Amino acid sequence: MTLTSLLPELAAHETGSCLVTRGQTALLTYYREEHMADSLAKINSCTKSILSALICIAIDREILPHWDTPISTFFPALLQSSDKRKREITIAHLLTMSAGFRWNEFGGLNSFPVMTKQPDWVSHVLELPMADSPGTVMVYNSGCSQLLSAILRQASGLSTAEFAERYLFGPLGIQNYSWETDPGGNHTGGFGLKLTPPDMLKFGQLFLAQGIWEGQELLSREIVQQALKPALTATAPVQAEYGWHWWISEITGETAAGAAVSLPYFYALGFGGQYIAVVPGLEVTAVVTFDKIKRRSQQVHIFRTLIAPLLLRTL
Numbered sequence: 001m002t003l004t005s006l007l008p009e010l011a012a013h014e015t016g017s018c019l020v021t022r023g024q025t026a027l028l029t030y031y032r033e034e035h036m037a038d039s040l041a042k043i044n045s046c047t048k049s050i051l052s053a054l055i056c057i058a059i060d061r062e063i064l065p066h067w068d069t070p071i072s073t074f075f076p077a078l079l080q081s082s083d084k085r086k087r088e089i090t091i092a093h094l095l096t097m098s099a100g101f102r103w104n105e106f107g108g109l110n111s112f113p114v115m116t117k118q119p120d121w122v123s124h125v126l127e128l129p130m131a132d133s134p135g136t137v138m139v140y141n142s143g144c145s146q147l148l149s150a151i152l153r154q155a156s157g158l159s160t161a162e163f164a165e166r167y168l169f170g171p172l173g174i175q176n177y178s179w180e181t182d183p184g185g186n187h188t189g190g191f192g193l194k195l196t197p198p199d200m201l202k203f204g205q206l207f208l209a210q211g212i213w214e215g216q217e218l219l220s221r222e223i224v225q226q227a228l229k230p231a232l233t234a235t236a237p238v239q240a241e242y243g244w245h246w247w248i249s250e251i252t253g254e255t256a257a258g259a260a261v262s263l264p265y266f267y268a269l270g271f272g273g274q275y276i277a278v279v280p281g282l283e284v285t286a287v288v289t290f291d292k293i294k295r296r297s298q299q300v301h302i303f304r305t306l307i308a309p310l311l312l313r314t315l
Helices: 003-012 046-060 076-080 085-088 091-095 121-126 142-156 160-170 195-207 221-225 302-312
Strands: 017-022 027-033 178-180 193-194 233-234 238-241 249-256 261-270 274-279 282-288
Touching: 003 017, 003 027, 003 302, 017 195, 017 302, 027 193, 046 142, 046 160, 046 193, 046 195, 046 221, 046 261, 046 274, 076 085, 076 261, 091 142, 121 142, 121 282, 142 160, 160 178, 193 195, 195 274, 195 282, 249 302, 274 302, 282 302
Parallel strands: none
Antiparallel strands: 017 027, 017 282, 178 193, 233 238, 238 249, 249 261, 261 274, 274 282
């Protein structure tokens, strides 16, 4: 059975696009409407994984210091905080969502919607009370991503989008994109980026190739491996391990011969079922986008429940 057998189901779920490749060879190319191949898709929190790559590039190029550097280097006001734990927060803690801020991404007093209503998003996050010691608990937090975007801008002297154009989008041939900013001019670190599905696929293929694109090293193999190393276990918004703004899990199923199999994979996940998934053991990269989110409970699982089982049967 080939992946093209999924076309009726993808259409039934009102999938916007679904692209699957093995290496550079297309296994499935689906667009609900032909123009979607060239149209910008709202990738939501997949933005976080793009930002992570930019932070990796900045560390590789020594534009940013080592990931264990305290963020008070960039936000010295934290040194005056009455809570000493804020002085311990590092770049890595932001990347692994373990900074320790009291935060509820999906509601409550310290939530993502509250941040987006502030005149200064960065100060708002930095001034939040602490709930945990840095590095101990993963709490999904788009505020951490916003701090990373601000740090990258401060360290490089470029906006996050300009940095991306120079070191990531340019080499990948990504020209068509849109990226929101906060009131302070920082590009949104946790959401707000729009890319075409083929360009999302390029990004996943870059990480499948351990940072190499058309013979050029955009990210070092060492930092790619660090970014994809499970750091902490998360329970929300999904149950999985979490690395540097990447989700890390396993796909399980049966081979064509009926043998049980489990393969590790990593993925970027955006609200409403946006996916960039990479299965190194199969050399597979997959992209799923949706522009209709009324049935998101089904959309979020398109890769794991529909695509992954068929991929495993190719073994």
